[in-house]
Amino acid sequence: MIHLVYLARLRDALGTAAESVDLPREVSTVRALLAWLAQRGGAWTQELAPGRAVRVAVNHDVARADTPIRAGDEVALFPPVTGG
């Protein structure tokens, strides 16, 4: 089980702020997680399509495509930041 957090414009587009999910064994990286979520169809497929600007943090640290994901992790998906 991992905890997923969606922020800002991505949360609005996906219509959800957070969820806990059980991942299939083969979904063990950020890249695989995004591909797995994109299979849900609709906004998920559209927003998480390859090439879309989606940033990911694992346990509050910026993650890359090959960053591993393990049970208990908090994984956040969000658009490029616009603070300051």
Added chain:
Amino acid sequence: MHERDQREGMAMSARVQVEDFDVAHEISQLRAGNAKVGAVAAFIGLVRDLNDAAAISTLTLEHYPGMTEKALAGIIAEAKQRWEVFDALIVHRVGKLEPADQIVLVAVSSAHRGDAFAACEFIMDYLKTKAPFWKKEDTPAGERWVEARASDDDAAARWQR
């Protein structure tokens, strides 16, 4: 990292808050009566009433609690590694703001202006591209999320070694 800061007598800090901030008070706290401080550089970001040709009535700032504080502390720590600074402060507001409101304060104290200016600009450039804040504007045509700018990425890339 916090423990290390305390050990070295530093009070470097980053705060995320709804309330407004008083620049004079914050800089006074930053200086902490240390007569070795010869320079303080500060940047204040403000809400403009016009963005991308649309009138802005309110600006709503959102962040990712937990990651934000970690990211800001990391940016300050990196600035301290690169330049000779006594102390650095980031105060960033969240919630609903109006034109002319203060959004962010970055202040750096150092012995000399060169380090203070550079560290202040570095912190601001990294904050804009790495700290998890997002802006939503309320315009006459409705609400819209602000898009990230390539010019901000370019500004941050200048500091990569």
